[in-house]
Amino acid sequence: MGEEEKILQTYFGYESFRPGQKEAIANILQTNNTLAVMPTGGGKSLCYQIPGLSLDGTAIIISPLISLMKDQVDGLNALGIPATFINSSLSANEQQVRLKNMAARRYKFVYVAPERFESGSFVNVVKNIPLSLVAFDEAHCISQWGHDFRPSYRSIVPNLTRLTNIPVFVALTATATEEVITDIQSLLNIKNNHVINTGFERENLSFHVVKGKDKATYVRSFLQEHLNESGIIYTATRKQADTLYEQLSRRGIACEKYHAGMGEDERKRAQAAFIQDEKTVMIATNAFGMGIDKSNVRYVIHYAMPMTIESYYQEAGRAGRDGEPSDCILLFSPQDVQLQKFLIEQSLMDDEAKRAEYRKLQAMINYCHTHGCLTAFILEYFDDKPAETTCGRCSNCLNRQEKTDITEEAQMILSCVKRMGERFGVGMTAKVLKGSNDKKLHNFGLHKLTTYGILSAYTEKELTERIHFLVAEKLLDTEEGRFPTLKLNKESVEVLKGRRTVWIYTAPIPVTEEADYHLDLFDNLRRLRKKLADEKGVPPYVLFSDATLKELSRYFPD
Numbered sequence: 001m002g003e004e005e006k007i008l009q010t011y012f013g014y015e016s017f018r019p020g021q022k023e024a025i026a027n028i029l030q031t032n033n034t035l036a037v038m039p040t041g042g043g044k045s046l047c048y049q050i051p052g053l054s055l056d057g058t059a060i061i062i063s064p065l066i067s068l069m070k071d072q073v074d075g076l077n078a079l080g081i082p083a084t085f086i087n088s089s090l091s092a093n094e095q096q097v098r099l100k101n102m103a104a105r106r107y108k109f110v111y112v113a114p115e116r117f118e119s120g121s122f123v124n125v126v127k128n129i130p131l132s133l134v135a136f137d138e139a140h141c142i143s144q145w146g147h148d149f150r151p152s153y154r155s156i157v158p159n160l161t162r163l164t165n166i167p168v169f170v171a172l173t174a175t176a177t178e179e180v181i182t183d184i185q186s187l188l189n190i191k192n193n194h195v196i197n198t199g200f201e202r203e204n205l206s207f208h209v210v211k212g213k214d215k216a217t218y219v220r221s222f223l224q225e226h227l228n229e230s231g232i233i234y235t236a237t238r239k240q241a242d243t244l245y246e247q248l249s250r251r252g253i254a255c256e257k258y259h260a261g262m263g264e265d266e267r268k269r270a271q272a273a274f275i276q277d278e279k280t281v282m283i284a285t286n287a288f289g290m291g292i293d294k295s296n297v298r299y300v301i302h303y304a305m306p307m308t309i310e311s312y313y314q315e316a317g318r319a320g321r322d323g324e325p326s327d328c329i330l331l332f333s334p335q336d337v338q339l340q341k342f343l344i345e346q347s348l349m350d351d352e353a354k355r356a357e358y359r360k361l362q363a364m365i366n367y368c369h370t371h372g373c374l375t376a377f378i379l380e381y382f383d384d385k386p387a388e389t390t391c392g393r394c395s396n397c398l399n400r401q402e403k404t405d406i407t408e409e410a411q412m413i414l415s416c417v418k419r420m421g422e423r424f425g426v427g428m429t430a431k432v433l434k435g436s437n438d439k440k441l442h443n444f445g446l447h448k449l450t451t452y453g454i455l456s457a458y459t460e461k462e463l464t465e466r467i468h469f470l471v472a473e474k475l476l477d478t479e480e481g482r483f484p485t486l487k488l489n490k491e492s493v494e495v496l497k498g499r500r501t502v503w504i505y506t507a508p509i510p511v512t513e514e515a516d517y518h519l520d521l522f523d524n525l526r527r528l529r530k531k532l533a534d535e536k537g538v539p540p541y542v543l544f545s546d547a548t549l550k551e552l553s554r555y556f557p558d
Ligand code: ADP
Pocket: 014, 015, 016, 017, 018, 021, 038, 039, 040, 041, 042, 043, 044, 045, 046, 293, 295, 321, 322
C-alpha cells in the first residue's frame, strides 16, 4: 500500500480512491503543475489535501467561494489537521491573529480568497514560509472563457508564478470546456500529460423531465415512495416554497423550508435540521445550497424550470455527492417559461445582456422538449463530449422503446412558419395550424393561408409541444427575445425537401420488470395488460401508445 492510500484510510477513513484522484496526487507529489477536471462531488479537495499532508510546509488554497472555506477547514480540523481560513468574514483582529499563526508555520492548510493577495502583509508571509503547494479551487474562474470569470482571480496569477518558494501549482475545476482547460494550462504552465480530466458526467445521476402532470400530485406520490430519503425541492419563488411547505407539512411530511424572505436564525435552524437528517425534505428557492455539502441527497426536484442550464446543473448536482444513484427531476409547465421571461424583463440588464439571458433560457427550454438523451444534452451544452449518445438512465433514454415518423407533420409545421413570413412565435403558429378562431389571426390575415387548419386534428397544446420539439432538435430556430419569432434554418430546408426524417419517441411501456421486452413483446404486453387491469383497473389505452394498441388489437379482438 502506498503512502497516499495510507493517508486516505487513516486520516480520511475512505476505502479507495475515486477516478482521477490517484493520478492527480501522484503528479502533484512529483511537483508537476497539475490540473484536475472532475465533476462536482468528484472529490477534488482530496487531490491537494493528501499531497498537502505528505509534503512539508503550508498549502495555500485559493477559492472564490468564501462560504465554502469554513466547511473545508472544519472538516480538516475535525480530522486533527491544523488548517484555517483568512477572509473578510473575520474581524480585522482575528485576521491578524491567523496571519501571525501562519507566519509561525502553524498551519498545514490556509484557505483564502484571491483578493487576499492584494494585502502586502499577507504576500510577505507567503514569501517567507515554506510552502507545500498552491491550489486554485474553482479554477475556471481565472479564465474569461469560463462561465464565472473573476478578473481579480486571474490578475494574481502572474505574481504568484513569479514566487520561487512554491514547489507546485494545482488547479481544480468541474468545467471541462477546451478553451477553459487550455487557458488554465497556459496561465499556470501545466503540461498536457498533467491534465487529469475525468469528464463532466456524473454517472450516478439520472435526469428526468416530467411534463403535463399536476405538480403537487406528482411530488406527493414521489415523496410517498421515497419516505426516508433526503431530498431538495427547488421552487421558483418564495411564495411557491411557502405554499408547497404548507401543503406537505399538513400531510405529515417531515420537511423544512428555506428562502431569502426568512430571518437568518430561522434559515440557519432549517438548514441544520435538514443537514443533520432530522427532516428529510428541504423546500427552497435557489438561495439554498451555496456552500452546502450534504452528501446523501437522493433526489433534487425542480418544481419549476430554472433560467439556465448552468444553474440547473449546479442545483440538480447537489444530489448524490456520495456517488450513490440519485434522481434529478424537472417538473415543467409552460408557465415556467413566462415567469423566467418576466424575471429577465424585470432585471436591470442592458439589452445585450438580456439577449444573452434569452439565449440561455432557450437552451433550458430546449432541454425540456428534446427527445434526445438528457445527459448528452447537458454535456454537449458544456462542450464536454459525451462518451455515449445515450446514457440509458435519463427519462428520455428510458422512453425510447417506440419511435414514430412525424416527418410529414414536421413539414406542415415548417411550411406554415414559412407561409407566415417567419414573423410570428410558437403560440400564433400553433393557432394557425389548428385553424383557431382567435381574432388575432384575422387581424394579420393569417386565416387565409393555405396552411390554416392544416393540423386541426391536434389540440393547440399538442401543436405547441411539437413546435417546441422541432426547436429543441434544432430543426427550427427561434430568435432570442421576449416574444421569439420562429425562423427556418438549414435543417428545416432538409426536412421540407424530404431529405431528412423526423422521429419522436413515444411513451414508455412499463414492461421492464415483467420480462424481457424484446423476446416476446406481445406476450408480455398481454400479461401486463391483464395484471394491470386486474390489480389496478387501469384501462390499456392509458399505458400504451396508439401504434402499440393498433398492433395489439390484432391479438385482442375485443
Ligand atoms: P468536489 O470539490 O470535487 O465537488 P469534494 O472534494 O467536496 O468534491 O468531495 C465530495 C465528497 O466526496 C466529500 O464528501 C468527500 O469527503 C467525498 N470523497 C472524496 N473522495 C472520496 C473517496 N475517495 N471515497 C469516498 N468519498 C470521497
